[in-house]
Amino acid sequence: MRALAAVPPRVAVHLVLAALPLLSITAHVAGLVPMHVSAGLVVIPTALVLLVLGIFVPMPEDRLVLEGLRWGILATAVYDVFRLDTVAFLGWWGDFIPTMGTWLIDVDPSSRVLGGIAGYVWRYAGDGGGLGVVFLVLAAATGLRRLGPRVTVAAAVLFAVGPTWGGLMVTVLLPRGQQLMFPLTPVTVTLSFIGHVIFGVVLGLGALRCRDLEAHWAGPRVVDLEKLARWGELPDPVPVPALADIPPSALPGGSRRAALPGRSAPRLPAGRPAPGSSVLPTPARGPWLRPVVPAPRTDSGAFEVTVVDATVVAGMAPVPADPRRGSTPVPWGARPPSSGSGGPGRRPGTPALEAADFGLRSARR
Template sequence: MSPSPAPPGFVRPALHVLLAALPLLAISAHVFGLVEMQISAAVAVIPLATVVLVLSVFAPHAADRVVLHGLVWGVLACGIYDVFRLDTVYMLGLWGDFIPTMGTWITGNPDGMVGGAVVGYLWRYIGDGGGIGITFFVVAAVCGLQRCSRRTVVLAAVGFGVFPVWSGLIATVGLAPQGQQLMFTLTPTTVLLSLIGHLIFGLVLGLGFWRSRAVLSSWPWAPLLGLRAAEPSPGVAAPRSSEDAEPAPLFAPGPHSAVVEDAFVPEPRVSGTGGMAARRPHPGRVRERAVRVRQRGAEARERRDAQEFATVQALVPRKGTPADDAPGIPRQRASASPEDDGPVRTPATSGSPAMSGTSPAERTLDPDTWAEFRRRLESTEPGRRAHGGRRYAGSEQRDPV
């Protein structure tokens, strides 16, 4: 048995996390007076973002899908957060908007507020919001958070939005010498509004992670923490792990395959009461079995309809054939004498009053055969395409499935 290939290196996710953290760190460094944002953006953030983008396009990594989903959900969560924040800023006037001012820190033009607003909000959504989303998705994948329940995931995301994101923001504003002058004044209102905004951000980010948890299957490393998998709801079968999943066959049987397989496969889990391996239906085999049952029912209906149609056709005289010589029709035996078989039936002419309104078959067949023939003709119904557009009584077949 050949050994499994080693997972790719952890350098690429580390670059993603470093790039995701730089926009927030650049704001703190500028407010504390360590490095101006114009320098940090031009020297560190933009070059590293270009390198990571080129590597993701021309040398894809197994973890790139997780990073991409984190970026998208981070931007979306930041946008929903801003719906609340901009309402309190421009509609209610409870605090100021420092994002355009932050954009001028990047452009180096304090008077260009329009350009500062464009650059500042791009930095906020892609750099701050997307960077926080990438960081949370990578940390959650490393810890195996996708194995937990939705409540646990959302609580973890909300906690991540409060600490370290919101607490870092408040610490930057409160501890920096010019933090309140450059960003916003710390008051009970601003602290409460910023906290509510980060709670909204964490809630949306957690729901986004829960919705995209299937993407975490592309994460190439095993979780570091042995988090317990979420318990399934009562009456719902637990999802099978990737180790228990059966390998997909190279040539899967089609829907009309005649391969007969057992529709139930043994489950590797052991029940807690009886100790016996549970058995549950395999979805693909159940569908194939249902198709085979339908086919057999249709074939049985066609065979029975053909038999009944042949029986009725045998009772109908053929065109151009005398009624007495028609195959399948019992002919009246000629009586040697009236004393042997009773009175002899004398066929009447077509113009006689006794035979007016009767068909040739009625004048030829005996009463019992004619009654059976009439009963079959009157019980027919349309709908059969294989037998001359007629469907005969008793040919209905319930669908077996």
């Protein structure tokens, strides 16, 4: 419900109007409402009202409607180049658009010239343009283009094949569908499917070429596809201490320790310039690591260590209790009492890792 509330009322009317030209064909074939009635009472008056509102009371989403009409009409034209080639030159199937035009203007089916003019105007401005409006509005409202060109074009093809071509097949499968439109054969099904794929590819490429498409959607996203696509990714890297932050007493002897600043060196507060200088000091950034995922070591626990510039980042899982011995769980970072690898001088419960394990000396506190 929140997603639907993010759609402005006028945009919702645009989306409903964009679907009506195709639905009016289905309603006519099903014998529910004659096409000239639905067009004259609903489609054309609603389109005129929205046109007047767009001229005198414009809103940002009106640009999406215009872009959708433009690319929907262009995609239909490319589709018709393929379709009319198979109709006029190859003769693989018939052209039912003039017949549909006679339904629209309510004339005799033999008036194919008038029917052809009315049918193709309805096909381009209503069917193709309406589909373009729906897709571009949904693309802007969901941030589809942020997922990349391939996903955008694939979504457009899925939109053209799924509800559009699927709805056409359902209409033809109605009792009077094949009689009024065209017979269903392997050739007609394949040709219509290929035509809708072409329509989807052109529509998807057109959506990619629209400038500032998302900027014309003033409200919040209906569905944040980019956020859904990133679900399950690892979190952002976490900072770990740099080598210079290790106390000098914990570092091994030699020239490396001498090169590090002493602990007694004063540290300037962040944001204050050094004495005699007007330039703010730039704090040194330590290395960054993604969280360490423990890997199984034994049956009693897990262990993973990452060393960066002699800085130890350890992730250890607690050792579970042994019910046979009646022991209690060992806390994080502690050595199990039964472990014999601790060496002399280490009592149960002491840290499993110390600085000496990595060639470092324990820092004096």
